[in-house]
Amino acid sequence: MKADLVIRNGAVVTPGGVIQANIAVKGGRIVGMSSGELTPDADEMIDAAGLVVLPGGVDTHTHLREPGFTHKEDIQSGTRAAVAGGYTTVSGMPNVQPITTTVQRYLDLIEVYAANSLVDFNHNPAPTRLEEVQALADAGALGFKIYMITDKGTDYPHMPELGVHHQGRLFEIAEEVGKTGLPLMVHPNNQELLETLSDRAIKAGDTSYQTVAQLSASYDGIIFDSAISYLCRMQEVLGFRLHVLHLRSPRSLEVLRAAKRAKQAVTVETNPHMLFLCNDWEEIERLGPYALNLWNGPNTTDLLWECVNDGTIDVIGSDHAPHLREEKEIGWTNMFVAANGTPKIQETLPLFLNAVNEGRLSYTRLAEIFSTTPAKIFGLYPRKGVIQVGADADLVVVDPNKEQVLRNEDMLSKCGWTSWDGRRVRGVTVHTLVRGTFAYRDGKVVGKPGHGRHVKPAREKDRLL
Ligand SMILES: [Zn+2]
Secondary structure (H helix, E strand, O other): OOEEEEEEEEEEEEOOEEEEEEEEEEOOEEEEEEOHHHOOOEEEEEEOOOOEEEEOEEEEEEOOOOOOOOOOOOHHHHHHHHHHOOEEEEEEOOOOOOOOOOHHHHHHHHHHHHHHOOOEEEEOOOOOOHHHHHHHHHOOOOOEEEEOOOOOOOOOOOOOOOEOOOHHHHHHHHHHHHHHOOOEEEEOOOHHHHHHHHHHHHHOOOOOHHHHHHHOOHHHHHHHHHHHHHHHHHHHHHOOOEEEOOOOOHHHHHHHHHHHHOOOOEEEEEOHHHHHOOOOHHHHHHHHHHOOOOOOOOOOHHHHHHHHHHOOOOEEOOOEOOOOHHHHHHHHOOOOOOOOOOOOOOOHHHHHHHHHHOOOOOHHHHHHHHHHHHHHHOOOOOOOOOOOOOOEOOEEEEEEEEEEEOOHHHOOOOOOOOOOOOOEEEEEEEEEEEOOEEEEEOOEEOOOOOOOOEOOOOOHHHOOO
16 A cells, blocks of 8 residues: 555654654545554655654634634634644634524534635534524534623623523523533633622722732632532533633632542633743733733642643643734723733644643643543544544644744734743644645645535544543
8 A cells, every 4th residue: 555645753642652653644544653664655755753743733712703803813814823833623612703603603604614724623602592502513513612701891702692690591501502412611700700809990990900810810719610619510410511611720620620530521621821821920910911811829830730630631722812912902001991812822832842841741641631632522533633543644743852932923823922922932843734634834834725624523422521
């Protein structure tokens, strides 16, 4: 057999550990993994000596802003940034315009992805119209997303139509989503308490970014933690698959660890900013609105890394959420009305590669949180999320030793800036392949819009998590 492509001599990150192997690709799939003479001939040979090959990233939490907010980002620009960041599958969130709450809107959006995406894709609609939920699942939605939050002084990105704050309504939504077998992704928040504490600050004339960032950690993080307690308790009685987003606070981790010990169907996401930005008060002070509007609270760094390594945290979602500088600048004086969210899809992998170099986690664990576990939770495994024979040849080849400085001008997102401008990291994306085709090669985007395919989750019985 002659392969289309062989990647030779790389250190390949597999579920069993890092092995030296040649990867043969044919028809978009991995058809062989071997060493030495066993490697088939191929039309193209790539030498990856000294490089590390990871499964392509599966990002189940992106905001690519299309349709409705394409001045910030669109599917094409966002997936160009994604391949530079080693992602080969992305799934979008419903806060676009029109918001994705119906099957028709979901299918319309899938068509826009199909025409424009460089990577494989799906979307997570909002299950706020109960009568649409089952049909959305049947149409192939990856999961559902609920926001327990709306913004205080602005109606984007947490749109009023999407916010669910009534506990009974949330209960009915969880019941309905439970019938589909798909995960319910939730942004936890106690909206009433957030509003009370926000109003208190606004009334006192304090709209500073420092105050807004501290709100999230105030009173020992109760705004966040109390929502997670309710979600876990609700999961226990209803049995739906709960996927908790934005993990950051020590007390909520205790609740989630208990739920996991009790074998509840609870999985947990954190984001690059929780480990590289919102844990660092000096950076929040320095960056103002170009950080996020939240602080984890004191001394969370080591604890969060412990959770990454012990499995309390299952996945990293980039939560790529770009806004233009013009939409951020107001935050220097009034953070309540500044657009909330930051770009990250290109920066996440280099930040984590640097963390591997610092000894914070292993390549094997990085592959799990970046690719394998999200693919398992969302029913895409073993087609996605793993380097093994039979899987899609979604691969990211990185240079673990090369240093780079993250720079605003190198960011491919339309917003053109990064919170990590000037940050020196060790670890660089060299190539990204989507089903065996180069989407990023030698540091340049070469992928074509329209290459991406709609990837649907496996039915319940075929799922591994
Ligand atoms: Zn998000």
